[in-house]
Amino acid sequence: MESLVSKFEQFLETEDNVTLSNNSLDWLTNARKKGIAHFAKVGLPTPRDEHWKYTNVAPIKKKEFSLTNTKEHDVKAADLDVFRFKNLETIELVFINGLFCSALSSTVSDERGIVLNNLSSWLAEGHQQDLTVDAGDYVFASLNNAFMSDGAVLHVADNELLEKPVHLIFVATDTEQATMTYPRIDIRLGKNAEAKLIESYVSLGEAKNLTNVLTNIIADENSQLEHYRIQEESDAAYHLANIFIEQKKDSRVTSHSVSLGSAIARVDAKVNLSETGTENILNGLFLGKGRQHTDHHLLVHHLSPHTRSEEYFKGILDNASRGVFNGKVVVHKDAQKIEAIQSNKNLLLSPNAEVDTKPELEIYADDVKCAHGATIGRLSDTELFYLRSRGISEEKARALLTFAFADDVVNRMSLVPVREYLERKLIGQLSSSDQIDDLKDLI
Amino acid sequence: MLNISNLHVKVEDKEILKGINLKVNAGEVHAIMGPNGSGKSTLSHVLSGRSGYEVTEGTVDFLDNNLLELSPEERAHLGVFLAFQYPVEIPGVNNAYMLKAALNAIRTYRGEEELDAMDFMAFVKDKVKLVQLKEDLLSRSVNEGFSGGEKKRNEIFQMAVLEPKLAILDETDSGLDIDALKIVADGVNALRSPERSMVMITHYQRLLDYIEPDFVHVLVDGKIIKSGDKKLALELEKRGYDWVREEAA
Structure with missing residues (x-):
């Protein structure tokens, strides 16, 4: 991973599906350059960094991952059956080692204004819309900006409802050289729009890949999104994820995060409750076994009065695994009459398992209702x-x-x-x- | 059926039971009475296999098995049942499924076929009526949000389903109002049979008005100091425990 900066120049020159053909969109080129500049400046996080105190990414740093992905694979539709939901009809988009697999996927583009497509095809259609995401201090989000590759676009127009849930399946196979992928998922719901989307991260075999995904969600007035991420990559994989959620007036976003796989898994969720009447629920479960390390960092900003947030996470740690939970809620000045609930309960199944939990509250308003609690226990x-x-x-x-x-x-x-x-x-x-x-x- | 001989038990280096001798034959109902701290609950826990108790001396024989060597589940398979003084709430574990898993474990041990969900529900339907347990409590989490009386009724209901050979009723009357006590007692009485023995541990004579014991034992300071029939219980109710203590001294 240390050679990422030098790889970037070459990446920028390459035109293929991974690089989204580097089509000359200014926003994309700028995002890439800004992303790599941030990374060049700060590098990978170390435990000296407050937000990475308990999660050491040194094993990732030492490893080499390849960006060039081969389109060749022998994955058949039936291989994915084990990752599908019985009795649920979904619209499925499949990505194999970072590349969109059209043969196994379906897309939507209808007159009602619902667009569901893979990012690279969507860009190839000539859409000019700026999908820039401000990575802030999140260095893996900056890297996702720099190396942004294929992923999904789900845009639902005002007053529209996408009945069927969308299922994005990101498959990693056991490639000769370990690969790294930087999927981007862009979800925008118009006013009063509704959708459900499930992200699955799975492995076929002992894949040693690195996934660095960024999901950007913008929920406009009175829209509703139910979002799921199920991470069950192989125990040899590394998984880094950023979820950025921006909520407008009266919108409701529920995001479930289930973390079962990977050697090291880190999920950063950042939520802006920008306008009144918004509600956000982050619900999660992490399981660790062997020497797995799983980390959720949540940051919820109450920027407006009459907003509500809930963080409800549970961890189960066995063997010598380690879990980390950090849930921070910031109630900004004038964000009166808000309600924030945080809960993280953990179950340790082995004397060698460990969990570090920290629910945090920062309150700058005076009329708020906040509750937080964390427990660590055994059966x-x-x-x-x-x-x-x-x-x-x-x-x-x-x-x-x-x-x-x-x-x-x-x-x-x-x-x-x-x-x-x-x-x-x-x-x-x-x-x-x-x-x-x-x-x-x-x- | 049950033969306790010279049982000594320590909890954290403190001797609680100091040589208990008790013989229970099939079909008999024994009441063990005693003041607080006499060792009543320790006895019930040791018999059912709860950890945290150190047996320093003595034996417990149950149907020709050395009971003290067995795990709690093995004791249950052999037919030991403890009705808890404080039934445990287990959020998220469904009452009916817990009981079905328990019944099937015991049936497997007995060499009987396991019951599927349908057969199980048919099997428990009558048992629910026995203690007037509301049927919707079956589909709730074990004891979660049950009233005190419902919890105790649930214990007797479980006993009815699991059909033990030896039932230990630990302070089954505690926390029950008179109506609930009658229901529980009726349930227990309905389960009396020549093949089933019961050991009732209680503080008060009141329970014995409703479930008549064959024998009454007085447990004081870790020892059974007097045994008799149900008249002894009435006398204890009137005169307290001091006279028995003096008599034994």
Whole structure:
């Protein structure tokens, strides 16, 4: 990763699908240059950096990842069945090692003003719209600006509703040389518009890739978005994500983040509740096993009165894994009558697992309602004993209680097929195979 | 069925039970009474296999098994059931599924076929009526948000479903008003059978008005100092525990 700056010049010269053909759009070239300049100045974060105190990206720094992706792969539609949701019809866009796979995807462009396309095709159609994202201090967002490659565009016009949920599947395969991809997802909902979008990050085989994705969401007046991200990349992968959300008057955005995979996974969500009446819910679950490291950093700005935010995250850490949660809510001056709720509960399943949690509040208004709390605990001995005294084996009792702890987050999702998908995943992760059938009765 | 012999138990280096001897035959109902801190709850916990108790001396034989060597679930499989003094709330774990998992674990041990969801619901339907438990409580999380009376009724309901050979009722009357107590007692009485033994641990004689024991034992300071029939309970109610203590001294 240290050679990224030198790679950039070459990247800028190349015209292919990865570089979005580097079409001569000023906003894109500027974004790229500004992004690499920021990175050249600050470099990769180190634990000396306050926001990276508990997450050391040194393993990423040492590794070399290739930007040049080959279009060749042997992924078939059926290979992705395990990542689809039963009984849910979605509009699916598939990306394999960063490249859009049109054969496995469908797009939407209708007279109602709903556009769903992959970014590179959308740009090739000649759209001039400026999709610049201000990365601020987020250095991986700057890198995404610099190396922005294919991803998805979902634009829903005023008063329109996209009934079917969109499912973006980013697939990494076990390539000879580890690849890095910089997908960009751009979601804009017009006034009173509604949509649902699910991002899945998956691996076929022991992929050793790096994903650095940026999702930019702009929700206009009274619009509603339900957003999901399910990250289940291989344990050898690295996953970095930025979610930027800008909410206008009376809009409601719910974003669920489930982090199951990767050696190191870091998700940064930044939310601006810019106008009154907005509501934002960030709901999340992270599971760690082995030596996995998973980190969520949330930053919610209440910029206007009568805004509401909720952060509800749970972590389950086993073996020698480590979890990090930092939820910060800033209530700006004059943002009166706001409500902010933060909760992070963690379950440690092993004496070597660790979690660092920090809900933070910064309040510059005086008429606000804020609640925050964080807990770290182990499975309750009394609950375990109660179940065992009824005849349930210790192993199954543990799996039951752990599942119940996690399911609370899953139950806050409105798409039932997504819930069922995740519940099956959880059961698979939490119990040995002979218990799975029994536990399936639970859902 | 159950034979407790010279049982000594320590909790964090403090001796709580100091040589308990108790024999319970099939079909018998024994009441163990005693003042606070006498070791009543310790006895029920040790019998059901809760951790945190160190047995320093003595044996507990249950149907020719060394009970103290077994895990709580193994004891449950053999037919030991503890009705908790404070039933545990388990958010997120569905009452019916917990019980179905428990019943099937026990049935598997007995060499019987597991029940599927349909058969299970049919099986529990009558048992629910036994303690007048509202059926919607079945689909709720275990004991979560149940009233005190509902929790105790749920314990007896579980007992009815799991059909134990030895039921230990730990302060089952505590926190119940008289109507709830009657319902619980009716449930317990309906479950009395020549094959099923019960050990009732209680503070008050009141419960014994509704569930008549065959034997009453007085547990004071970690020892059973007097045994008798139900008349003993009435006498304890009238005269307290001091006279028994003096008599034993």
